Amino acid sequence: MNNSIYLINRIKSIIPSHVKPKFLNEKDLLNWNKKQGYLSSKSILRKNKALKMQKILKNSGIQKLYINCSFSNYKISNPGQEKVLNSSKKYVINFEKDFSNFIFSGNPGTGKNHLASAIGNYLILHGKKILIITIANLMSKIKNTFNKNNESSESLLIDKISKIDLLIIDEIGIQKSSEYEKIIIHQIIDRRSASKKSTGMLSNLNYQKLHELLGERIIDRMKLGNSIWLNFYWKSYRSYVKIKK
Ligand SMILES: Nc1ncnc2c1ncn2[C@@H]1O[C@H](COP(=O)(O)OP(=O)(O)O)[C@@H](O)[C@H]1O
Ligand SMILES: [Mg+2]
Incomplete structure (x- = not known):
C-alpha cells in the first residue's frame, strides 16, 4: 500500500472522534505538506536575514x-x-x-x-x-x-x-x-x-x-x-x- 494512504488510514483509526484531522485524503495531505514546507522555508529565510543583520551590525x-x-x-x-x-x-x-x-x-x-x-x-x-x-x-x-x-x-x-x-x-x-x-x-x-x-x-x-x-x-x-x-x-x-x- 502507498505510504501516505497507509498513514491516513492509520490516523483515521486512532484519532478520537472530537478531533478534526488536518487531512483526510492524499490530496489534502500533499497540500498540507506543501504548506508546511513553504512556512518553514519562509521561517528559514527570516532567520537567515536576522543572522545576516546581526553580522552586519557586529561588523x-x-x-x-x-x-x-x-x-x-x-x-x-x-x-x-x-x-x-x-x-x-x-x-x-x-x-x-x-x-x-x-x-x-x-x-x-x-x-x-x-x-x-x-x-x-x-x-x-x-x-x-x-x-x-x-x-x-x-x-x-x-x-x-x-x-x-x-x-x-x-x-x-x-x-x-x-x-x-x-x-x-x-x-x-x-x-x-x-x-x-x-x-x-x-x-x-x-x-x-x-x-x-x-x-x-x-x-x-x-x-x-x-x-x-x-x-x-x-x-x-x-x-x-x-x-x-x-x-x-x-x-x-x-x-x-x-x-x-
Ligand atoms: N540629547 C540626547 N538624548 C538622549 N540621549 C542622549 C542625548 N545626548 C546624549 N545622550 C546619551 O548620553 C550618552 C553619552 O552620549 P554620547 O553620544 O556618547 O556623547 P559623545 O559622543 O558626544 O561624547 C549616550 O548614552 C547617549 O545615548
Ligand atoms: Mg563619543
Whole structure:
C-alpha cells in the first residue's frame, strides 16, 4: 500500500472522534505538506536575514551602548540639539543622492556617538555597509598588517576600508596625530572621496584645533561636496541624567 494512504488510514483509526484531522485524503495531505514546507522555508529565510543583520551590525563597530540609538530617542532641550538632530536626519535622506562628509565637533557626552550611531543604524537598515571605528583602532589595524609579512596587506586594508559606504572615525584628537597617521588618514579620505564614499569624523576638538591637528589637506577633503560641520556645545547628557536622578 502507498505510504501516505497507509498513514491516513492509520490516523483515521486512532484519532478520537472530537478531533478534526488536518487531512483526510492524499490530496489534502500533499497540500498540507506543501504548506508546511513553504512556512518553514519562509521561517528559514527570516532567520537567515536576522543572522545576516546581526553580522552586519557586529561588523559595523556600533558598540552595545549605541545599538538602540535612533533619531527618535535623541532628546531635544536646546536649539543646538534640534539643529544637529535635523541635520543628521537630512544627512541620511540625502545619503543616496550624493556623497557628503560630516564632522561632529564638541563637548563630551553631548550625543555625537548617539547621532553617528543613529545614522549608522538607519543606513544599515537601508542595506548600506558602515563602520564606526576609533582612530586608535584604525591605526592599530593598519600597523598590524605590517607583521603579516605581506607587502600589500596595508594597501589591501585601505582598499577594504575605501569600499565601506560610510566610514566614521571616532575620538579624533584624544591623542596627538603623528605625521604617519596624517598620511594614512589623508590617503583613506582621498581614496574614499575619489570613489564618492562618505566619511564622518567625531571629535572633542573645535574647528581651529582640529585644523591644527589634521592639517589643511585633510580638512579640505572633508569639506568636499555638501559636507556638514555640526557643533555640539552644551552640557554633557551624562551629567544631566545624574542630576535628574
Ligand atoms: N540629547 C540626547 N538624548 C538622549 N540621549 C542622549 C542625548 N545626548 C546624549 N545622550 C546619551 O548620553 C550618552 C553619552 O552620549 P554620547 O553620544 O556618547 O556623547 P559623545 O559622543 O558626544 O561624547 C549616550 O548614552 C547617549 O545615548
Ligand atoms: Mg563619543
